[in-house]
Amino acid sequence: MGNKLYENKLIILFFCTWGFLFIDRLSITFILPVIQPDLGINNAQVGMLNLAFTVAWGASAIVFSGIADKKGNLKRWLLLSGFLTSIFGAACALSVSFETLVVFRILVGIAEGPFSTFIMATLGKSVSEDRLGFSVGVVNCGVAVIAAAIAPILLTQLVAVTTWQMVFFVGAIPGLIFMVVVAFFVKPIPDTKREEASKDEGAPAKKNMFAELWSYRNFRICFFLAMVHMAGYYIMQIFGALYWTNVAGLSVQTTGFLLSGAGLVGIFTCIFLPKLSDIYGRRPVMLFSYLLSILPSLFMFLLPGSTFSMVIFVACASIPGALGIFWINLIPIETLPKYLTSTGISIPMAMGEFIGGALITAIAGIIADMYGLPAMMIIAAVGMLGSFLLCFGIIETAPRALERKAARLGAGAGQ
Secondary structure, eight states: OHHHHHHHHHHHHHHHHHHHHHHHHHHHHHHHHHHHHHHTOOHHHHHHHHHHHHHHHHHHHHHHHHHHHHHOOHHHHHHHHHHHHHHHHHHGGGOOSHHHHHHHHHHHHHHHTTHHHHHHHHHHHHSOGGGHHHHHHHHHHHIIIIIIIIHHHHHHHHHHHSOHHHHHHHHHHHHHHHHHHHHHHSOOOOOOOHHHHHHHTTSOOOSOHHHHHHTSHHHHHHHHHHHHHHHHHHHHHHHHHHHHHHTSOOOHHHHHHHHHHHHHHHHHHHHHHHHHHHHHOHHHHHHHHHHHHHHHHHHHHHSTTOHHHHHHHHHHTTHHHHHHHIIIIIHHHHHSOHHHHHHHHHHHHHHIIIIIIIIHHHHHHHHHHHHOTHHHHHHHHHHHHHHHHHGGGOOOOOHHHHHHHHHHHHHHHHO
16 A cells, blocks of 8 residues: 555656656747747757757767666666756756857757656656556656646746746746655665566567667557657647747737647547557557647648637647657557567657657758748648558557457457
């Protein structure tokens, strides 16, 4: 009973901590319409800003996750990553030019890159196996509730009465407070050696881990899906607020309400879509959800500023954020042996950051300067369409769906 109580408190604490820490990543997107004219940043530089951040994020995730696995003491790395994220997030307020803003955003990316890996690894070693899926879903919901739903309204309203510099300071304070709570509350986390984990699987780990990972079809699909998905998702995240203000003609505050509305729906999708996939299977739910994900950018392009496009945005724009849970966590965990899951999760995530989140969005910023922000909506829709097509290659992994399939095959064989 005591262990369950600790697990419940840990889940709630990480829900809040991850939600507030993620504000340091998203806050700049909410107030870009104010920062852009103040620092004289063009659309190409917006793309380059995201390029620098996401490269730092992805590289840091791989490098420091690997170092932490070798050195051990996961709690120490979790605390270091979290505290530095909040400190560098607040330091963005000191930016006086595009160049200084890039430097501070790179520092935020380096600090925050491995944090999600550390927090999920902590959950994996601290909660019961039969609650891991639930725990991951709830903690991920912290981003939807706090960073995506509450933060846009608060920060866009705050920037109306103060400066964007103050928004960076205020956005970083809650994360710093919760990291102090984590430092005192979280128990020491046991270290697990890769060699020991591979023995549990009944076979020694191979030297070339990437070659072994590449032998799994679902890993290959997730590898490419990450890049295509993240391209469409981040283009909408980065240029969405600018589109609503500069093309659709909405105020920054109204845009904040739209973003928060989508974030509130995201709370539902983060829980409902994985649960629905437990019943009907991962692949069919992903296919249907990616079709819905095409609609926001499509109607923003066709009907900019219309009530219908706003409704579609609020209803469907959060779906890609929930779909990341599938190819980041669920499918790799259910496909790969235990000693490969951490690496199998980090590589697609990093490639998604490098190619989809950094390179393609940087190119998109140049295209936006050449052809206008409406072109961003077309690229975002193409990203979701490409993700939909890739999902046809996924081999089903949901246990309940596999049991039903086996039962049907058994019944067919018995007739």
